[in-house]
Amino acid sequence: MRGIRITGWVLLFLSALSLSGCSGSVGVGLSVGVPVGDHGYISVGGGRWL
């Protein structure tokens, strides 16, 4: 009986943990190693930005 009770409390704790809605889940952090090309060309055509 005591084991069941402890298991119940642990399950309740984990449920609260998952439902708390404030789990610090911000941020991604993927390392994307794709070269960006030459951004110097952005300086061309400033009058053509719609």
Place this chain on the structure above:
Amino acid sequence: MRRPVLDTARACFSVVIVVLLAALPSGCVSPSGKLDTSGMSFSSEPLIGKIVWNDLITEDIDAARRFYGELFGWTFESTTRPGGRPYTLARSGKVYVAGMLQVDARADGKRLSRWLPYVSVTDVDSAVARAAAAGAGVAVGARDVSLGRVAAIVDPEGAVIGLARSRIGDPDDSTTAPGPGRVVWTELLANDPQTAAGFYRSVVGYEVRTIARRGGQYTLLMNRGSDRAGIFKKPADEMQSVWLTYFGVDDPAAAAARAQALGGKVLLPASPQLREGSMAVVTDPSGAVLVLQKLAS
């Protein structure tokens, strides 16, 4: 003899204690410390098509922290990514606005520093599959991170964008309201805007609306009536198609001058010919491009 009322009260008290104990740390613990998201609110349903996060991929994280800290008043928290690699979270006031991670420079000298937006999708894996079927490359395959499930693709014109499905909902529109140092818009400069719009409609599920603007056609990517991103024809053929991230400032010309003083470079200064002086395009010290957008008064 046991008293039922007392037992019930004791059980209720215990439940409250357990919930509080669970909520306190989960509220907000990053792998390396406390992460306080109390200044943010999240939607109960995913906001499909919304840019829900932005990462700066940089070859010089120390210079980036100085630059954005001085330019936007951001503060920073050091955390770790899966695998224990460093990851910096940037805050504007009480809101986490971006992440920053350092990458090693390539041996061939090609630059990697960029702002990378993440768009909310219903299902990352199926979105990646649709993108690949439509001619996109997969820069990083679908995987689980603290936010949820994410991936990064290279669209058929070569512009890179992330896909995300958050575990806890997306930052709602009040959390991401425009302000100084906040991301206020995201825009694709494409060689063929209509084809690009069709690609993102099929991958993300956008509604597409084209409007007349400044003598040309500007394409809005929308969902449920909200404008989520824009596309227009890149002003120069030589330019690589690119997703640009816009940050709110009070005075684009002054902010651009400040960016230059902080080690950045001005690519397009604010001028009457450039959207009536409402923006400037600069790079940070490691070459990542960003747009400084005048906030509506």
